[in-house]
Amino acid sequence: MERNNYNSTSSATHLPVPDIHILTSGGLRIPAHSGVLAKASPVLENIIERPRKHRSSERVIPILGVPCDAVSAFVDYLYSSRCEEEQLAKYGIHLLALSHVYLVPMLKHRCSKGVAQRLTAEDAVDVLQLARLCDAPDLHLKCMKHIAAHFKSIEQTEAWSFMQDNDPWLELEILQFIDEAETRKKRMRRHRKEQSLYLQLSEAMECLQHICTEGCTTVGPYDLKPAKKPGPCNNYATCHGVQLLVKHFALCKRRVNGGGCSRCKRMWQLLRLHSSICDQPDSCRVPLCRQFKVKAQQQKMGDDAKWKVLVKKVLSAKAISSLAIPKRKREDEPRETMGTHQFLKTFRLC
Ligand SMILES: [Zn+2]
Numbered sequence: 001m002e003r004n005n006y007n008s009t010s011s012a013t014h015l016p017v018p019d020i021h022i023l024t025s026g027g028l029r030i031p032a033h034s035g036v037l038a039k040a041s042p043v044l045e046n047i048i049e050r051p052r053k054h055r056s057s058e059r060v061i062p063i064l065g066v067p068c069d070a071v072s073a074f075v076d077y078l079y080s081s082r083c084e085e086e087q088l089a090k091y092g093i094h095l096l097a098l099s100h101v102y103l104v105p106m107l108k109h110r111c112s113k114g115v116a117q118r119l120t121a122e123d124a125v126d127v128l129q130l131a132r133l134c135d136a137p138d139l140h141l142k143c144m145k146h147i148a149a150h151f152k153s154i155e156q157t158e159a160w161s162f163m164q165d166n167d168p169w170l171e172l173e174i175l176q177f178i179d180e181a182e183t184r185k186k187r188m189r190r191h192r193k194e195q196s197l198y199l200q201l202s203e204a205m206e207c208l209q210h211i212c213t214e215g216c217t218t219v220g221p222y223d224l225k226p227a228k229k230p231g232p233c234n235n236y237a238t239c240h241g242v243q244l245l246v247k248h249f250a251l252c253k254r255r256v257n258g259g260g261c262s263r264c265k266r267m268w269q270l271l272r273l274h275s276s277i278c279d280q281p282d283s284c285r286v287p288l289c290r291q292f293k294v295k296a297q298q299q300k301m302g303d304d305a306k307w308k309v310l311v312k313k314v315l316s317a318k319a320i321s322s323l324a325i326p327k328r329k330r331e332d333e334p335r336e337t338m339g340t341h342q343f344l345k346t347f348r349l350c
């Protein structure tokens with residue numbers, strides 16, 4: 001069998017007569033040009049430049065152990081630096097092995113990506129082993145992730161049983177990876193949950209300021225008239241809840257500073273938190289803002305490590321959210337500050 005690819009193709013019209021043949025396992029002889037092969041692969045270059053016993057003898061390079069068509073696709077690539085998706089889909093793993101053995105990095109990169117995209121439960125374990133043999137770290141990692149994500153079905157495959165019997169170290173490596181991936185996932189989930197909590201607090205802080213400065217549907221500064229058409233707040237999802245909390249705090253019979261009922265306690269914490277992060281206490285219209293600041297200085301409330309951490313986290317959540325959400329305009333008129341006893345007078349509650 002002989003294939004005559006590189007005599008008359010348009011890209012190779014000016015090439016001389018082929019001076020070498022590549023022999024495949026199926027007995028296919030692919031005529032080629034030693035100059036082209038040597039330029040594309042340093043390994044082939046070495047083979048080509050190796051001294052021969054008889055100068056006149058025909059030059060043949062065997063590339064065995066992979067399907068004939070995969071070798072053809074490989075030689076095609078050496079000539080054109082191109083590889084069809086269809087060939088990649090069919091012979092991706094063979095081309096990966098060939099590009100590794102013959103040191104063709106661009107093709108190797110392409111195969112590594114292509115094979116990773118086509119991973120299945122059936123071949124993931126085999127591809128993982130190939131990736132290790134071919135020193136393809138990206139593909140190796142993708143295989144590990146794929147196996148971790150589809151472990152239930154991969155455990156049922158023949159490739160998995162075979163690997164268990166023949167390469168227990170690899171099995172251990174995979175199980176360890178899955179274990180670490182689980183831990184990572186749990187840590188991420190916990191982190192995300194915490195972040196959303198701090199973000200909620202930070203939003204509640206902004207909302208509190210919005211209610212105390214410009215007023216909203218049912219609560220606002222005593223000297224500001226309510227909007228003509230009070231509808232639900234468009235600015236903050238939490239606005240209604242914070243308004244209810246403010247109303248409760250203003251009217252609750254069990255309210256005592258820092259204590260009393262649980263809702264009052266929450267409002268108290270919100271006010272204290274606001275004061276901790278407020279950078280304009282002199283013009284701030286949020287009740288008790290300045291009082292908390294003064295108290296913190298007098299009693300060194302700031303030494304409370306846990307509270308400090310909370311403030312820091314809310315601030316960082318605020319910083320993160322301000323990158324994503326456009327900042328709202330705020331009126332910052334100077335205002336006199338108010339004492340606890342004035343709290344009821346502070347708000348219009350309707
Ligand atoms: Zn509102």
Ligand SMILES: [Zn+2]
Binds near residue numbers: 248252260261263
């Ligand atoms: Zn209460």
Ligand SMILES: [Zn+2]
Binds near residue numbers: 274279280284286290
């Ligand atoms: Zn303030």
